[in-house]
Amino acid sequence: MSTFWRNHRHWMAPTLFIMPGALLFAVVIILASAQTIWVSFFDWDGVGAKQWVGLANYAQLLDDPQFHVSLKNNLIWLAMFMLAPPLGLALALLLNQPIRGMRVMKSLFFVPLVLASVTVGVVFTWVYDPTFGLLSLIFSSFGATAPALLSDEHFVTFAVVVAALWPQVAFCLVLFLAGLNNLSEDLIGAGRVDGARGWPMLIHVILPQLREVSFIALAVTVIGALRSFDMVAVMTSGGPFGSSTVLAYQMYEQSIFSYRFGYGAAIATVLFVIMAVFIAWYLHTLLKPEREGV
Amino acid sequence: MASNDMIKLVTRAPASRRQFLIGAGTALAGMTLGAPAIAQSKELTIISNIGNASQREVLQRIASAYEKESGVKVAINNMDHEAHKTAIRSYLVVGAPDICFWFSGNRMKAFVQRELFDDISDLFARENYKSVLGPAAGAVTVDGRQYGLPLGGLLWGLFYRKDVFEEKGWTPPKRLEDLLTLGEKAKSAGMIPVSMGTKEMWPAAGWFDHMNLRINGLDKHMALMDGKMSYTDPAMLPVFDKWAELINAGLFSPNGTSFGWEQAAAALAQKKAAMMDLAGFIKYGFPESQQDQIAFAPFPEIIQGMARYEDFALNSIHVPKNAKNKENARDFLAYFYKPDNLAAFLETESAVPPRNDCPPSKDPLVNAAVESLKTVEGSAQYYDRDTDPDMAQEGLKGFQEFMAKPDRRDQILERLETTRKRIFKA
Amino acid sequence: MYPRPLADDAPFRRFAYTSMVVLILALWLVPLMAVMATSLRSFEEVMAGNYWGWPKSFNFIENYMAVFTQTAMARYFLNSLIVTLPSVFGVLVLSTLTGYVLSRYRFRGASLMFALFVGGNFLPAQIMMIPVRDLMVSIGLYDTYYALIVFHVAFQTGFATLFMRNFIAALPDELFQAARAEGASPWQTLWHVVLPLIRPALAALAILTFTFVWNDYFWAIVLTQSDAVKPVTAGLNNLRGEWVSAWNLVAAATILVAIPPVVMFFLMQRHFIAGLTVGAVKG
Known part of the structure; x- marks a missing residue:
């Protein structure tokens, strides 16, 4: 037994190590997602019998004006969320100074990161409230009337994204502070000897060293943008009249309130496909240097 | 460079190890606490979607009084009104309580058609509800059978x-x-x-x-x-x-x-x-x-x-088809639906009692509606x-x-x- | 260090710089301060629409006591701890193992497996709602702590594996070669070489996972229904329905819910930064 183990442990040990995590992940996450894709080919009210409809759900999606709105909003989310990494980096550069009390201030900057999205959503509804909100107070101090952002079909998504950016920027800030903590003094010194400062220094010396951190920041930002469900649910419920709905929320709404689980699953699948494009690019970029390094 | 950092990390390790062990210890303690409560022989679970605190109190009071009288242990689980709309679609299919709150009419019918609410026509006959309910009985009736009790009318x-x-x-x-x-x-x-x-x-x-x-x-x-x-x-x-x-x-x-x-x-x-x-x-x-x-x-x-x-609009109260204690549920409903109890429950939301034998309300809003x-x-x-x-x-x-x-x-x-x-x- | 540290002998500049940071911080936290201030207000003040001004009266004890005495918030807190701590522990154990194998062993399908872990992590939670619920029902875990623990461990393992794999991949090869030369088994290598070095990463991951699991609301309403197991976020929303316009109490409850992750964060902040750092630097 023990010789068997010794002869084979080079592959058995890693297999044993990876099994629990991989199995659990496969059963709960992968299988569940696959099931949802399967459901998207059925007409199903979530309770009774499923009826095979082939691609009918997808065909309906194409004609659904709400779907187009959701899709557009998802793109707005993704695009605007891309502000989080640069803003986080800017804040990190600001805070990366050996000044007394800086540690405490850094911690305070992180706080939005740990708040529940229910909390963030509630707070920002107060900010935007057209009668007693912070925004209307500011506008009225200039003698102007604040726009009711959450009631305006053109602005509402932007307003929700701004709220969602608050914790997201904090997240990126944390990551970049960690990255700045670990820059190579040698390279910076060499850069300074060469007379690099300001932008050229940042772009040619610092950013390349922050590549890995930026990568993680990008990943959590995209995840954040696509997990936009909570903020939409808390702040607008997708309204007014569906104009701030995103795919994740529409899927939820269709499944839960309209009993259209097959249709909801089709929306989820579309979201998944969009995601898959990003995942493929991400993994490709992430794994490339390692493959080349071998 | 990296190994330099490693040294820093290793020297810091004791603190994080301690933190980690504390975490793990608590986690294990949590595991044993995590076991679900074991069911008692005579019990009744209710899921309520009541938001208003005073109405919750009245329900709790009625449940406690019933507990004393019948010896059945009643557990009430409160849910946020909106979250409940999501949850009911899950729990009626799986892990149903013995009693739940919902809305009469078409929204009730949706669950009746999917065979998720119990037919309680027997309770209606036993307690002779039709004679005191009048038209309100229609709101909980599908194809001549009753699937719930109407609560207050709005x-x-x-x-x-x-x-x-x-x-x-x-x-x-x-x-x-x-x-x-x-x-x-x-x-x-x-x-x-x-x-x-x-x-x-x-x-x-x-x-x-x-x-x-x-x-x-x-x-x-x-x-x-x-x-x-x-x-x-x-x-x-x-x-x-x-x-x-x-x-x-x-x-x-x-x-x-x-x-x-x-x-x-x-x-x-x-x-x-x-x-x-x-x-x-x-x-x-x-x-x-x-x-x-x-x-x-x-x-x-x-x-x-x-x-x-x-x-x-009439809210309503139901026995899910998959309830475990359907007899207890009927028993409790009969108790809850006594004119005094029902009136006390409805008073808090100024709803019109569906029974015509409830004591006259002191609430001007209810009287105006009546x-x-x-x-x-x-x-x-x-x-x-x-x-x-x-x-x-x-x-x-x-x-x-x-x-x-x-x-x-x-x-x-x-x-x-x-x-x-x-x-x-x- | 970058940016170049401010000179010690320029006190004015240092003061100006600090003031600027404090100002930005104040703006950054305005929304949070509004919640804190509102948690102290009286009901009348909230009804009158004062959300941003200085509280007219301080009702600290009344409001915060009301959260505990009028609701099952204490129970929800305990439930959240019972769900969150084992979840964090489980995620750390599983992702250390998967991260170690995926970063240090080359085998066929390794990239695919890693891709699945990362990819699953990008999925919107809603896509799994119904199948996961049905799964929990069929194995008898629905409406128990275990349902939430199992799901959170499974889901967070995706992100955690990405994190741990990068971290362990950044450890110098020489360490592993030395371990192999000495005939250490994979288990010994993991226990004696890897584990001591990844503690900061574990600390960082613990905080992140704690925050994610603690703040989860969606799965709380999908997988639980009894007050006996319902976590604090579901409880918080419960309060929003119950105290229709008593925003002062809702604000107090909101602050209370935020305390555990904030405290956790402050306690472990040092390790957190260190833990995030190393994974980011290679060679």
């Missing part, structure tokens, strides 16, 4: 503050023209004529119901609800034309989609608005000391001679209770949009018609 109409109307010398509008005139007066007094918060969408549908019932009557309204009438039917046009007239006259709260109904009710309480379309639970938006100022008036008449039809109901010739429940839930979702959204953008009437109706055709396979 009569929808206009609410206003007595003191404000007295002070200004206003009277509640009898006809739509009066509403417009009153609107002008309110505006010149610096008030919003009708407080309307459509963030949760449904309040706009209440207004639609009123307009449609006043213009087209109950039969056509129900035909629309049942998917038998088109949303692009010419009969719908006057409803939306009149409604647009009100909207364009600036009758409703600006930016209404920003507010929930609570905020809209608070505006009435704070004398920032003159009226609001809701049911008795409007009082939740008022401080207790001012609740006696709330007064009720029926929605104004539009077409002269049209019989008076109203939205009268009085008003005497001239009602027929009732619907509420848009999202009367029509298919899938249709309701689109409809609510459409009405919300119409109130913000009345000029999009045709687009909205077109969209609703497409949805209706899909759902009712018309």
Whole structure:
């Protein structure tokens, strides 16, 4: 037994190590997602019998004006969320100074990161409230009337994204502070000897060293943008009249309130496909240097 | 460079190890605590979606009294009203409680058709409920069998503050023209004529119901609800034309989609608005000391001679088909449904008792509704209770949009018609 | 260090710089301060719409006591701890193992497996709602702590594996070669070489996972229904329904819910930064 183990442990040990995590992940996450894709080919009210409809759900999606709105909003989310990494980096550069009390201030900057999205959503509804909100107070101090952002079909998504950016920027800030903590003094010194400062220094010396951190920041930002469900649910419920709905929320709404689980699953699948494009690019970029390094 | 850091990390390790062990210890303690409670032999679980604290208290009090009397242990699980709408679709299929709260009418029917609510006709017969319920029994009846007990009835109409109307010398509008005139007066007094918060969408549908019932009557309204009438039917046009007239006259709260109904009710309480379309639970938006100022008036008449039809929504209480203790559940329902208990429960939301043998209410809002109901010739429940839930979702959204953008009437109706055709396979 | 540290002998500049940071911080936290201030207000003040001004009266004890005495918030807190701590522990154990194998062993399908872990992590939670619920029902875990623990461990393992794999991949090869030369088994290598070096990463991951699991609301309403197991976020929303316009109490409850992750964060902040750092630097 023990010789068997010794002869084979080079592959058995890693297999044993990876099994629990991989199995659990496969059963709960992968299988569940696959099931949802399967459901998207059925007409199903979530309770009774499923009826095979082939691609009918997808065909309906194409004609659904709400779907187009959701899709557009998802793109707005993704695009605007891309502000989080640069803003986080800017804040990190600001805070990366050996000044007394800086540690405490850094911690305070992180706080939005740990708040529940229910909390963030509630707070920002107060900010935007057209009668007693912070925004209307500011506008009225200039003698102007604040726009009711959450009631305006053109602005509402932007307003929700701004709220969602608050914790997201904090997240990126944390990551970049960690990255700045670990820059190579040698390279910076060499850069300074060469007379690099300001932008050229940042772009040619610092950013390349922050590549890995930026990568993680990008990943959590995209995840954040696509997990936009909570903020939409808390702040607008997708309204007014569906104009701030995103795919994740529409899927939820269709499944839960309209009993259209097959249709909801089709929306989820579309979201998944969009995601898959990003995942493929991400993994490709992430794994490339390692493959080349071998 | 990296190994340099490693040294720093290793020297820091003791602290993080300690932290980690504390975490792990607590985690293990959690594991043992994590075991689910073992079921007792005689017990009853209830899922309630009651938001109001005092109504929860009354339910708890009734449950405790029942516990003492019967020896059955009653556990009440409270859920947020909105979250409950999500959860019920899960728990009725799996892990059902013994009793749950829901809405009668079409929303109940959706679960009856899927065989998720228990047929409690036996309880009805045993307790002879039909003799005390009258028409309310119809709201929980499908194909001659009963699937729940009706709770309080919510009569929808206009609410206003007595003191404000007295002070200004206003009277509640009898006809739509009066509403417009009153609107002008309110505006010149610096008030919003009708407080309307459509963030949760449904309040706009209440207004639609009123307009449609006043213009087209109950039969056509129900035909629309049942998917038998088109949303692009010419009969719908006057409803939306009149409604647009009100909207364009600036009758409703600006930016209404920003507010929930609570905020809209608070505006009435704070004398920032003159009226609001809701049911008795409007009082939740008022401080207790001012609740006696709330007064009720029926929605104004539009077409002269049209019989008076109203939205009268009945909440209900059910035994899920998959309940484990169905006999106990019936037993508890019979206890809960005793006139005194039921009346105490309904008092807190100013709802009209469905039983005619409940003790007379001391609540002026309930009495006003009871009085008003005497001239009602027929009732619907509420848009999202009367029509298919899938249709309701689109409809609510459409009405919300119409109130913000009345000029999009045709687009909205077109969209609703497409949805209706899909759902009712018309 | 970058940016170049401010000179010690320029006190004015240092003061100006600090003031600027404090100002930005104040703006950054305005929304949070509004919640804190509102949690102290009286009901009348909230009804009058004062959300941003200085509280007219301080009702600290009344409001915060009301949260505990009028609701089952204490129970929800305990439930959240019972769900969150084992979840964090489980995620750390599983992702250390998967991260170690995926970063240090080359085998066929390794990239695919890693891709699945990362990819699953990008999925919107809603896509799994119904199948996961049905799964929990069929194995009898629905409406127990285990349902939430199992789901959170499974889901967070995706992100955690990405994190741990990068971290362990950044450890110098020489360490592993030395371990192999000495005949250490994979287990010994993991226990004696890897584990001591990844503690900061574990600390960082613990905080992140704690925050994610603690703040989860969606799965709380999908997988639980009894007050006996319901976590604090579901409880918080419960309160929003119950106290229709008592935003002062809702604000107090909101602050209370935020305390555990904030405290956790402050306690472990040092390790957190260190833990995030190393994974980011290679060679």
